[in-house]
Amino acid sequence: MSTDFQSARGALGARLNELRTEAGLNGRDFAQLLGRQPSKVSRLQNGRQTATPEDLRAWAAACGRSDTAADLLGRLRVLESRQRHWRKQLAAGHASVQDRYVVEYRQTTVLRGYEATVIPGLFQTPDYARHLLMAHADMIQTPQDTEAAVASRMRRQE
Template sequence: MTEPDSSRIALGARLAELRAEAGMNGRDFAARLGWQASKVSRLQSGQQKPSPDDLKQWATAAGRDDVLGELLARLRGLESQPQQWRRQLAAGHAPVQDRYVVEYRRTATARGYETSVIPGLFQTADYARHLLMQNASLMRSPRDTEAAVQSRMRRQEVLYEPGKLFRVLIWEAALYAHVGTVETMTGQLDRLVGLIGMSTVELGIVPLRAAMPLTPKHGFWIFDEQRVIVETINTELQYDAADDLALYLRVWDQLAAASVTALQAQRLIGRVRASLGAI
């Protein structure tokens, strides 16, 4: 049994408990709700995932409006279950990149933070190619590298669309992570410098020696302050609960306060570029 199934079953058991505490059988409870008895049965068994409105009606029907917050928190737990990369990459990297193209096109403002890699939105084709080849080897997924690179480059078209804003922070360590050849890294760092000053981009570098209010943490992206996406080695996590959004926004703001921008960022990137010959 997968984790999402077990979590849904646990939520269903909690719903059944509330119904039983109200002293009603499933048929009578369904009648009170104005639902089909089969829906009550599916929700209690975990065969169907409830909507937030379903949970609100359930709590009210059970006379337990006080537990609605708990039920909604359980539902958020279901919705934030990881999407395994192994499954997403079954058809290769290009479909995943295509999905990101759609994600960025429908986003007006994005805040990003990366700790170990230059964001895909800012990558050169050569840098992206090396990363995608590495990942295909690691995940043992189909090697559709060139199609995936082309899709990743299409994603970058949003950088030139009016009304967009991409506020991106990169931990300085990511600039030193050697991907491909020296020429690959030189081109990539030059690309970053070229982004500074664009009307749609706010690039900040968090220096290694910055007095940070918290540890570097993991990378994450916040889209229109409505959802957060976190990528790990084997999964992608998505959150849209208000408390999760507030937490990630606080983290981003604190990291931004420790970052350097504009000319300072350009100089820092220049120092990293000058050190490439010593790698």
């Protein structure tokens, strides 16, 4: 699921932040050392942007920890694998993914969550869910099985 990808990217970013901190460098100085914008350094270490292999090699070298480059590249491969897996799941549309969530929610006894940018699926109205699913399908160019996906998402609320 996408949260696997986001978690992996966040974990990679946390490791990058840890390396920079251990090297005793602040974000601005580190960005200058890398020849990159401070905003890119921030996005990478906060898991909002996916690093490239070149980013990771440069990061390790700038921290004086070239020995960590192989580990960082391995983490990137895991992240990319999770992204490919997520895209395969969505290749047939969103409905099957939503159906899987229905099963998971029915087996759940305690649910905790935080979402800063959208209303969580459990609390969405059909129109709100429809809008999000259509926008997501357009963005990543997956089949638009919107009505089936909305119906499945609404079943989660049962």
